[in-house]
Amino acid sequence: MHPFRRTFLKSFSIFSSSIALNILSGKQVSNTIQKISSWINLPGKRAELTVLNDRPINAETPAHLLDDDLTPNDLFFVRNNGIPPAKVNLGSWTLEIGGESIIAPRSFSLNALKKNFEHYTYNLVLECGGNGRSEFNPPAKGNQWTTGAVGCAAWTGVRLKDVLEACGIKKDAVYIAYHGADSHLSGAPDKEPISRGVPMDKALEDESLIAWAMNGEDLPELNGYPLRLVFGGWPASCSGKWLNRIDVRNRVHDGAKMGGQSYRVPCKPVAPGTKVKDEDMCIIESMPVKAIITYPKTGAIINLSDNLPIRGHAWAGDYQVSKVEVSIDYGQTWNSCQLSKPSNRLAWQRFEATVKFLEIGYHEVYVRATDENDKSQPMILPGWNPKGYLNNACHRIAIRVK
Amino acid sequence: MRKKLKRKDATDTRTLMYTCMTLLSRMVMVIVFLIFMWGTLTVVSPETSVLDFTPDWSRLDHTRITPPLQSASMVENGIHLPSGLKEGPGRRQVETSCLSCHSSKLITQNSATSDGWESMIDWMQATQGLPALGGNRKVIVDYLSEYYAPQEYSRRAPLELEETEWYILNLE
Numbered sequence: 073m074h075p076f077r078r079t080f081l082k083s084f085s086i087f088s089s090s091i092a093l094n095i096l097s098g099k100q101v102s103n104t105i106q107k108i109s110s111w112i113n114l115p116g117k118r119a120e121l122t123v124l125n126d127r128p129i130n131a132e133t134p135a136h137l138l139d140d141d142l143t144p145n146d147l148f149f150v151r152n153n154g155i156p157p158a159k160v161n162l163g164s165w166t167l168e169i170g171g172e173s174i175i176a177p178r179s180f181s182l183n184a185l186k187k188n189f190e191h192y193t194y195n196l197v198l199e200c201g202g203n204g205r206s207e208f209n210p211p212a213k214g215n216q217w218t219t220g221a222v223g224c225a226a227w228t229g230v231r232l233k234d235v236l237e238a239c240g241i242k243k244d245a246v247y248i249a250y251h252g253a254d255s256h257l258s259g260a261p262d263k264e265p266i267s268r269g270v271p272m273d274k275a276l277e278d279e280s281l282i283a284w285a286m287n288g289e290d291l292p293e294l295n296g297y298p299l300r301l302v303f304g305g306w307p308a309s310c311s312g313k314w315l316n317r318i319d320v321r322n323r324v325h326d327g328a329k330m331g332g333q334s335y336r337v338p339c340k341p342v343a344p345g346t347k348v349k350d351e352d353m354c355i356i357e358s359m360p361v362k363a364i365i366t367y368p369k370t371g372a373i374i375n376l377s378d379n380l381p382i383r384g385h386a387w388a389g390d391y392q393v394s395k396v397e398v399s400i401d402y403g404q405t406w407n408s409c410q411l412s413k414p415s416n417r418l419a420w421q422r423f424e425a426t427v428k429f430l431e432i433g434y435h436e437v438y439v440r441a442t443d444e445n446d447k448s449q450p451m452i453l454p455g456w457n458p459k460g461y462l463n464n465a466c467h468r469i470a471i472r473v474k
Numbered sequence: 475m476r477k478k479l480k481r482k483d484a485t486d487t488r489t490l491m492y493t494c495m496t497l498l499s500r501m502v503m504v505i506v507f508l509i510f511m512w513g514t515l516t517v518v519s520p521e522t523s524v525l526d527f528t529p530d531w532s533r534l535d536h537t538r539i540t541p542p543l544q545s546a547s548m549v550e551n552g553i554h555l556p557s558g559l560k561e562g563p564g565r566r567q568v569e570t571s572c573l574s575c576h577s578s579k580l581i582t583q584n585s586a587t588s589d590g591w592e593s594m595i596d597w598m599q600a601t602q603g604l605p606a607l608g609g610n611r612k613v614i615v616d617y618l619s620e621y622y623a624p625q626e627y628s629r630r631a632p633l634e635l636e637e638t639e640w641y642i643l644n645l646e
Contacts, residue, residue: 209629371641373642373643374643374645436633451630452629468633470633
């Protein structure tokens with residue numbers, strides 16, 4: 073080879089690889105840490121989950137493992153704030169109903185709960201408010217979720233409203249608050265790791281469940297066994313696990329991780345990196361519209377003659393998804409996907425499409441969902457917020473065509 | 475690349491022609507610039523005669539005129555005011571070698587890794603008449619890649635392709 077050409081090629085490859093290193097070195101380190109930590113076995117979970125933290129346990133599902141219509145129990149993500157109860161005694165487990173705005177406080181055994189109220193099963197999406205946090209810059213502290221802190225399962229239980237109405241709800245009721253049997257990381261017995269809830273309107277919806285089963289089986293121990301709340305479409309932190317008490321409050325609940333910066337975003341938009349006072353932060357309610365490509369797995373190498381099927385799920389908090397589109401040219405053109413109706417309100421919806429590439433080389437596939445209010449996903453990141461919540465930027469995968 | 479430079483230094487006649495052309499073009503550029511400055515000042519402050527003009531480097535906005543050497547008091551918020559460059563080891567060499575031809579803004583609006591700055595210097599030497607820099611080259615590249623490095627900030631980072639496990643997907 074001509075010496076100049078060799079030098080040029082060499083310097084070019086050094087140049088390009090050093091760019092890649094600059095961008096990736098931090099991530100590579102954290103990914104290696106994740107790979108090492110994923111050897112830790114999580115009870116009831118498959119080893120393919122990406123473990124972000126092992127005390128408390130936090131693990132997410134790689135996008136291509138979310139391909140099932142309903143996320144299997146052993147693949148459903150885990151977001152724990154504390155340490156789950158070591159031993160669960162089903163016979164003595166009780167659910168207390170109380171609070172300032174309940175007329176007749178009551179206590180239910182698991183059996184009484186199952187016997188006294190009608191059972192319902194709904195397919196409901198649970199997504200962590202911080203799903204996608206890893207993309208925010210300046211970075212937000214916390215578990216660096218990529219795309220997998222979401223799942224949709226068939227939850228079976230009783231309606232929260234049936235149970236609360238059986239105890240009588242006072243007119244001044246504002247919020248429900250949950251308490252669970254998990255313990256604080258510090259071990260302090262008087263400290264709760266998390267105690268959140270939802271406003272009465274959300275609590276009294278038909279799909280708001282006190283659930284004991286997931287996809288027809290007992291709840292996995294990391295997902296709240298034996299009892300939990302499920303509020304589809306809202307930050308999953310609202311859906312208390314290892315549930316042993318529900319209070320109906322006459323004010324917005326003030327439990328652990330209700331105030332401060334937790335699960336809250338600036339009431340008014342701020343510039344990236346802004347310090348926002350606690351009193352200027354507002355509680356996250358319905359989650360934003362989002363879609364994830366579950367097939368193919370990123371990194372597929374295909375032939376130019378191939379038609380590539382694309383599929384995944386789309387969801388939109390309290391709302392229905394009205395449209396999902398796919399782009400193979402970075403958003404210059406979009407094509408509509410086939411979109412199924414949700415199996416029930418607050419379930420995710422399947423989308424499917426086939427794409428054909430016209431050129432060999434490196435490509436990215438983007439999907440973009442739009443909800444019934446005509447809100448769709450941004451291709452870049454949505455508004456920065458101090459804790460890195462609500463990233464609903466379009467999901468994308470890499471494809472090579474040869 | 476270093477070999478190439480030595481070769482260039484060795485070819486005397488070419489270097490001489492090169493230097494002559496560079497000097498000529500630089501003189502033309504200085505004259506054009508002075509005419510331009512005179513015109514600008516007349517427009518900006520017509521009451522000021524060119525005759526009582528005294529250099530006000532801050533108003534001149536760090537143009538290509540190399541200012542006289544100044545004390546450290548000319549540095550504010552890490553910026554060397556006369557040149558508009560970030561203060562640091564190598565700043566003076568950059569002023570001497572780069573700002574004699576172009577404005578510091580051509581540097582301060584850019585960012586690159588050391589390889590990136592090296593390739594820009596190569597390009598300037600190959601096409602723009604920048605002479606060999608000798609021992610200053612490393613000082614300059616070190617300064618530029620330290621103070622004008624690529625920002626890692628991104629509204630959305632590229633996909634992590636280094637981490638991607640590529641696999642053959644058999645369709646049909």
